[in-house]
Amino acid sequence: MRTDEKIRLFFPAMLSAYGPQGWWPAETPFEVVIGAILTQNTNWKNVEQAIANLKREGLLDAAALAAVADERLAEVIRPAGYYRLKAKRLKNFIRLLTDEFGGDLDALFALRTAALRERVLGVTGIGPETADSIVLYAAGRPVFVVDAYTARLFYRHGMIEGDATYEDIQSLIQGALADDVALFQECHALLVEVGKRHCKKRAAECGGCPLKKFLEEGQPVREMW
Ligand code: SF4
Known part of the structure; x- marks a missing residue:
């Protein structure tokens, strides 16, 4: 599957597993x-x-x-x-x-x-x-937030190289998704949730992860990020 297709399919897979995250929790x-x-x-x-x-x-x-x-x-x-x-x-x-x-x-x-x-x-x-x-x-503008969770997860799925920059990853995601503030807000929050629950720094715990189906068959999970 192409990387942009994977990125588009990540969102519904994470949303159906965890539901809306309600970010950002603040009054103003x-x-x-x-x-x-x-x-x-x-x-x-x-x-x-x-x-x-x-x-x-x-x-x-x-x-x-x-x-x-x-x-x-x-x-x-x-x-x-x-x-x-x-x-x-x-x-x-x-x-x-x-x-x-x-x-x-x-x-x-x-x-x-x-x-x-x-x-x-x-x-x-x-x-x-x-x-x-x-x-x-x-400000509610369509700019995707990249963080260490996102970088690690994309690397482990073979979607970026280890030397990818913040801007590289942001362009990859923004090139795959429509400019949609609510989508960007929810998708970032859900990637953080996957990172906390499964795609940990120490090791990827792929069992039960909503993104496991996007690992290509036989694809080793990269652990070096
Ligand atoms: S399937 Fe494994 S490598 Fe992919 S996001 Fe989940 S824990 Fe990380």
Whole structure:
């Protein structure tokens, strides 16, 4: 089966196994942005705790985040881990928002998709996965989020080489799927679920995996990623 056909068939197979994942769990687009920055290198439970702290302290707001001292912000988001670094990253994003868009997230999100992605990617400490999470889940634009789970799974299925870049994988997926925000949001969340349940870093546990039928007969699962 061709790679693009496989990619298209992955989605219904994962959806029928796990159902809709309801990403991104947040009350506002601004909260999605903050969560996307805080979730780097930590699990979501820790992010929830940090966001709850921000809400309690009245800091889930661009003006409040612009005014708070770095050290105070770091303490409030401590549960998210790497809290000093993440406080700086939050401040960097807020600086872009306040200096160039009057603190108005809607004004930033009014940019065309490519320009929006470029501006968010230009914030120090925000890499492609975080930028695309913001563009897809907060701004609602059709940009696919690639992560380590996706890369590992695609590699194990022989769909990419070990030196594939973020952009290579993103182009492969976007070339196979129609530009559909809801599809991209759900498909990324489902790939993460497959990665957590079956396609683990340590080893692929293919038994019971909804994507097992897409391994070619006799195809060895690559374990090197
Ligand atoms: S666990 Fe096996 S079948 Fe499932 S995605 Fe990974 S390599 Fe494919």
